[in-house]
Every structure is written in structure tokens, then in C-alpha cells.
Amino acid sequence: MKNKSVNNISAEVLAAFLDGNATAQESNEILSALTEDAELRELLHISQSVDAELGLMSQECDFIPMTAMAASCGEESYCSLECEKYILRSLNIDFDEQQLLDSAVRNGWQKKSGTALHNVGRHLENLGLIVTRQYKASVADIAKALDANDRVIVAVDGGELSGSRVEEIREDILIGQIPDHTVVVLSLDIVRKTITIYDPNSSAESDTYPIAQFEDAWCDSKNYLVTINLKDMKTYNPKPIDLSDVELTEDLNELREAIAENAHDVWAVERQAQGWTYGPQRDDAKKETPCMVAYSQLPDSEKQFDRDMAMNTLKLVKKLGYDLIKREETELYQVLISRVRNEFLCPHCLSLGKRTPVCKYDIFCNHCGHKLDIDWSLYKK
Numbered sequence: 001m002k003n004k005s006v007n008n009i010s011a012e013v014l015a016a017f018l019d020g021n022a023t024a025q026e027s028n029e030i031l032s033a034l035t036e037d038a039e040l041r042e043l044l045h046i047s048q049s050v051d052a053e054l055g056l057m058s059q060e061c062d063f064i065p066m067t068a069m070a071a072s073c074g075e076e077s078y079c080s081l082e083c084e085k086y087i088l089r090s091l092n093i094d095f096d097e098q099q100l101l102d103s104a105v106r107n108g109w110q111k112k113s114g115t116a117l118h119n120v121g122r123h124l125e126n127l128g129l130i131v132t133r134q135y136k137a138s139v140a141d142i143a144k145a146l147d148a149n150d151r152v153i154v155a156v157d158g159g160e161l162s163g164s165r166v167e168e169i170r171e172d173i174l175i176g177q178i179p180d181h182t183v184v185v186l187s188l189d190i191v192r193k194t195i196t197i198y199d200p201n202s203s204a205e206s207d208t209y210p211i212a213q214f215e216d217a218w219c220d221s222k223n224y225l226v227t228i229n230l231k232d233m234k235t236y237n238p239k240p241i242d243l244s245d246v247e248l249t250e251d252l253n254e255l256r257e258a259i260a261e262n263a264h265d266v267w268a269v270e271r272q273a274q275g276w277t278y279g280p281q282r283d284d285a286k287k288e289t290p291c292m293v294a295y296s297q298l299p300d301s302e303k304q305f306d307r308d309m310a311m312n313t314l315k316l317v318k319k320l321g322y323d324l325i326k327r328e329e330t331e332l333y334q335v336l337i338s339r340v341r342n343e344f345l346c347p348h349c350l351s352l353g354k355r356t357p358v359c360k361y362d363i364f365c366n367h368c369g370h371k372l373d374i375d376w377s378l379y380k381k
Contacts, residue, residue, distance in 0.1 A: 063321045069114030070155050070182045080115035080182045082200035084123045087151045121226045130229050134239040137225035143188050145227045152185040153226040161217035179221030246315040259310035261295040
């Protein structure tokens with residue numbers, strides 16, 4: 001593959017310049033090229049304006065890969081389903097394999113590209129098992145779950161865990177942070193510092209790895225842990241996603257009150273449909289509540305509940321890697337619309353039967369990591 005960008009500036013140098021990591025000589029080369037290359041000027045303008053507006057050059061939160069696809073490395077990507085089947089067998093629970101697969105496809109848990117992390121364990125839920133999910137877990141959390149006789153599924157970078165990722169490094173591929181595989185943790189040996197797992201991709205009944213190697217692969221999913229037990233509901237210990245590092249821009253703060261008021265109205269409609277009416281004190285027998293009033297008439301304590309819900313919802317959206325852009329005639333909106341209108345399909349993904357959109361201004365495909373070597377002159381704007 002070619003290794004050049006516009007004006008013979010390499011993709012690596014351009015990326016380093018955008019990240020502020022280019023050398024003085026590289027920076028001078030780019031600055032000189034800017035005076036005569038309109039395409040390069042446009043690319044830098046778009047990258048910097050989008051990054052500045054979205055806060056990508058300053059306050060970045062530690063994104064959670066909730067929608068990352070486990071088992072995204074094969075055409076028939078069923079590792080999550082295989083892990084759940086393994087657990088059902090270990091618990092002596094009968095199941096029909098075809099029914100499980102049909103249910104997964106019907107409910108959108110299983111796609112050809114894999115299973116999104118937040119859908120790992122859905123079959124087990126469907127069969128009445130208690131499933132809890134947690135990010136930023138630790139080996140100590142795994143040990144605690146195993147000691148409680150819980151079953152444990154984790155999401156990892158499959159290549160990094162097996163060690164094959166290092167062998168597969170090529171110049172045109174970005175390596176790392178690919179939570180593309182799920183395994184069942186069977187046991188820990190703290191003395192020997194090893195961990196034993198069931199790996200659906202392995203021909204062995206179990207595989208044992210150094211804990212350090214396992215942790216390197218596990219951290220790519222932000223230490224995603226799914227625990228399963230039969231019926232002990234008293235042990236529920238909620239682990240909400242930490243949103244403390246997420247800061248909202250002023251325009252998103254303005255949304256808080258609108259979302260809070262609408263949430264109250266949605267709640268009121270549902271309660272009225274159930275027969276609830278206004279009453280000076282809550283009375284479950286009479287279905288009366290003092291909260292059955294307009295949002296503006298709620299006491300601040302009740303408003304704060306809705307505000308907190310709204311604020312945490314907005315923060316969670318950002319934590320999951322999304323950004324909300326107000327639809328108006330701003331420069332950022334026009335830039336983003338321009339990017340959308342200049343989307344094409346990644347040639348490498350297309351060769352694998354996957355239709356992955358990339359933008360004309362992208363240097364790498366966000367899905368497969370390949371550098372984009374596309375002759376844009378073949379496309380009409």
C-alpha cells in the first residue's frame with residue numbers, strides 16, 4: 001500500500017502534526033506545503049475545527065466500548081453465544097442450540113459482525129439467570145465472583161491474549177484496543193499468577209495464561225466483566241459506569257431542563273394510564289401522589305431527581321463515544337454534513353464482504369485500521 005498523503009506528506013507525519021507530536025522539521029514541511037496545497041489546508045481545517053468543537057484536543061473522557069463487537073474477527077462470529085452455551089452446560093441447563101441462535105438474531109443480540117458487549121449474557125437472562133455487567137473491573141472482582149460460585153465472562157483482545165496479534169503486525173494496520181473476543185474465566189491461581197479460561201476459539205478444553213498477559217488483553221474492553229448466578233438476588237451490588245470524568249458543554253447543559261421536564265411528563269402519562277391522580281400525600285391504595293402536577297409545580301427535591309437522570313443520560317452518551325451536535329447553520333454542523341456527504345466504503349472491508357463507510361478526509365479506517373489508499377479522483381463529489 002502507498003504510504004503518502006496529499007502533497008507527498010506521509011500519513012504518519014500528518015497524524016503526528018495533528019496530535020502535536022511532529023518534529024520541528026516535519027512541522028516546517030507541512031507548513032510549507034500548506035501555502036500551495038488547497039486539499040491539505042481543507043483537511044487540516046476540518047480536523048482542527050471538529051476536534052476543537054468536540055473537545056477532542058483537550059478534555060477527553062475515557063470512552064467505554066459498550067457497542068464494540070465481540071467476535072468481530074470472523075464471518076460467523078459466535079464466541080459470545082458459545083460462552084453462554086458453555087455456562088448453560090456447566091449448570092446442567094437444557095437448551096436448544098438452534099433456538100438460541102434464532103432468538104439472538106431475532107432480538108438483534110447476534111449480528112454477522114459479532115455481539116455488542118452490552119448484549120453479552122442476554123440468552124442467560126432470557127433463561128432466568130441473574131446477569132450483572134461491569135466496566136473497570138479488576139482481577140480481584142473476578143476472584144470474588146469465582147469464590148461466590150458465579151460464572152464469569154470477560155471481553156478481551158483475542159489476538160493480544162493468544163499472542164498472535166504481535167505476529168500479525170503489518171505496517172498498514174493499527175494494533176491494540178480491539179475488544180473482539182469473549183472467554184469464560186474458570187479459575188485463578190494467585191500464587192502462580194495464572195488464569196485459566198475456556199476459549200471458544202481454542203481446540204483445548206481450557207487454556208492457562210499469565211495474569212499479566214490476560215490483563216493486557218482484558219484492559220482493551222475497559223475490563224468488561226459479566227457475572228452470572230442462579231438465584232441469589234440478595235448479592236446484587238450495582239456498578240454504574242463512572243461518569244466523573246465527563247464534562248458537558250454549555251449547550252448540552254441547556255438540554256438538562258428540557259429532558260428533565262419531558263421525563264416527568266412521560267412518567268405522569270404512564271401513571272395516569274394506571275389510574276393514579278393527584279393527592280396531598282402518597283397513598284398507594286388510592287393511587288394518589290403529590291407529584292401528579294406540572295413539572296413547574298414540583299418541589300426542587302423532585303425536580304433534582306429528574307435533572308440528575310437527564311444529566312447522567314447526557315454524560316453516558318458522551319462516555320460511550322457519541323457527541324450531540326445542534327442542528328443549525330454553524331461551521332461545525334456544515335463541516336460534519338460535508339464529511340457525511342463525502343463518505344465511501346473502505347476497500348479492505350469491502351474485500352471481506354463488509355460495507356464500512358469512511359470519509360474522504362480519513363487517513364485510517366476506524367473499523368479495520370487499514371490506511372486508506374483510495375484514488376478519490378474516481379469519485380464524483
